Amino acid sequence: MQSCASQGRPASWYRDSISVELAPHDALQGAQHADVCVIGGGVTGCSAALHLAERGYSVILLEAEEIGHGASGRSGGQILPGLGTDIATVEKALGRESAQQIWDMSREAVRLTAALVERHAIPCELSWGYLHAAVKPRHVKELEAFRRTLAEQYGYPALEWLEGQALREHVVTDAYPAALFDHEGGHLHPLNYTLGLARAAQRAGARLCSHSAVRRIRRGEPACVETDQGSVTADVLVLGTNAYQLGLVPELSGRIMRAANYMVATAPLSDDQAARVLPRGDALSDANFVLDYYRLSADRRLIYGGEVSYDGREPPNLEARMDAKIAGLFPVLEGVPIEYRWGGDVAITLNRAPDFGRLGDNIFYAQGYSGHGMALAGLAGKLMSDAIAGHARGFDTFAAMPHRPFPGGPWLRKPLLVLATQFYKLRDRM
Numbered sequence: 001m002q003s004c005a006s007q008g009r010p011a012s013w014y015r016d017s018i019s020v021e022l023a024p025h026d027a028l029q030g031a032q033h034a035d036v037c038v039i040g041g042g043v044t045g046c047s048a049a050l051h052l053a054e055r056g057y058s059v060i061l062l063e064a065e066e067i068g069h070g071a072s073g074r075s076g077g078q079i080l081p082g083l084g085t086d087i088a089t090v091e092k093a094l095g096r097e098s099a100q101q102i103w104d105m106s107r108e109a110v111r112l113t114a115a116l117v118e119r120h121a122i123p124c125e126l127s128w129g130y131l132h133a134a135v136k137p138r139h140v141k142e143l144e145a146f147r148r149t150l151a152e153q154y155g156y157p158a159l160e161w162l163e164g165q166a167l168r169e170h171v172v173t174d175a176y177p178a179a180l181f182d183h184e185g186g187h188l189h190p191l192n193y194t195l196g197l198a199r200a201a202q203r204a205g206a207r208l209c210s211h212s213a214v215r216r217i218r219r220g221e222p223a224c225v226e227t228d229q230g231s232v233t234a235d236v237l238v239l240g241t242n243a244y245q246l247g248l249v250p251e252l253s254g255r256i257m258r259a260a261n262y263m264v265a266t267a268p269l270s271d272d273q274a275a276r277v278l279p280r281g282d283a284l285s286d287a288n289f290v291l292d293y294y295r296l297s298a299d300r301r302l303i304y305g306g307e308v309s310y311d312g313r314e315p316p317n318l319e320a321r322m323d324a325k326i327a328g329l330f331p332v333l334e335g336v337p338i339e340y341r342w343g344g345d346v347a348i349t350l351n352r353a354p355d356f357g358r359l360g361d362n363i364f365y366a367q368g369y370s371g372h373g374m375a376l377a378g379l380a381g382k383l384m385s386d387a388i389a390g391h392a393r394g395f396d397t398f399a400a401m402p403h404r405p406f407p408g409g410p411w412l413r414k415p416l417l418v419l420a421t422q423f424y425k426l427r428d429r430m
Helices: 043-054 087-094 096-119 137-153 164-168 190-204 271-275 318-329 373-388 393-399 409-429
Strands: 030-039 059-062 127-133 159-162 179-187 207-209 214-218 223-227 230-239 257-266 283-286 293-296 302-309 338-348 355-359 363-367
Touching: 030 043, 030 223, 043 059, 043 190, 043 230, 043 373, 059 190, 059 230, 087 096, 087 137, 096 179, 096 190, 096 373, 096 393, 137 159, 137 179, 179 283, 190 207, 190 373, 230 373, 257 318, 302 318, 318 338, 355 393, 363 373, 373 393
Parallel strands: 030 059, 030 230, 059 207, 127 283, 230 363
Antiparallel strands: 127 179, 159 179, 214 223, 223 230, 257 302, 257 338, 283 293, 293 302, 355 363
């Protein structure tokens, strides 16, 4: 994600609340060799580096900026089962059995996140409880159908239906007629989590090189990755660049689109204010196509995200619109200042399912989590490690999901997506 610091704002509240310190590491210098070169210092890349190093591979990880610079260190921090698309999309493409396997692995991704936090003592404020909230009557019908499908067909009993007073015990607003409470969902501080994975990877023997943007990949066996000041030859490459692929691998570029999302953090709330917003400390997303999401931090700030841009420009009246949404949801927060504003890029696919795959025999990639990546990205890193070690079943199940490029080619992709999004925004208002 990109920073809003250029507009005179702090980069993000997450950057001002780091509690994980990495061992000193420098930019890549000179010609180096590793069994595996990982490109990208977000959750995907750090998880891959950690799991590969624990298997005994020599690993060099290259990050263009600082570890956690992108979406992994700026997101809403929600840790959820499922994908960015409905499970019906997966079932239609791959069949019932594979859809069940993917759903089960999405639950495994949440459990893996919790296990990594515990095993590596990552101070990232991991907390449980998540609400998927209906905004209008048609959402109520859709969420109830979703709950029945998961319970009856996919063996997922963790969704609890809430409305009326039962819902207000979780979120104190009149904005939502009903919600699903997911007992397996949760939230965390995404930057500290990402840095915690990187620290664990260092301790396992992986070498991290920040400020080492990859300029060119020479494919082959071994492959060669070139930066401005060095190079890495490696038997295997792992691409964890997501929205920051930036044409590095041309055949993957058209399969994802960069989407900017925006976030704010209020000043810390009083105990009374927090109790009149999210009394149980849950995270929440609404059911709109262009959704809003929020949670409380450990120091009781409201961390609120929403809005979207596909053309790289900040939407007009963004600050006023986001502030008005918060005021409409929670009048009790009148007068509470917004202390941080930031935003940036995630990667979406055409069908909103994550895009895993191979290029040749020795390049693995995972991208396009479509706003649902905090848990899945950690699993993706582990699955790529498994596949490199010869245990590819889980990775191949995800990789079987078909993906098409966005229509319109390099010049018309964004305008067509903007038009489609305007339609869905209009539908959200109906």
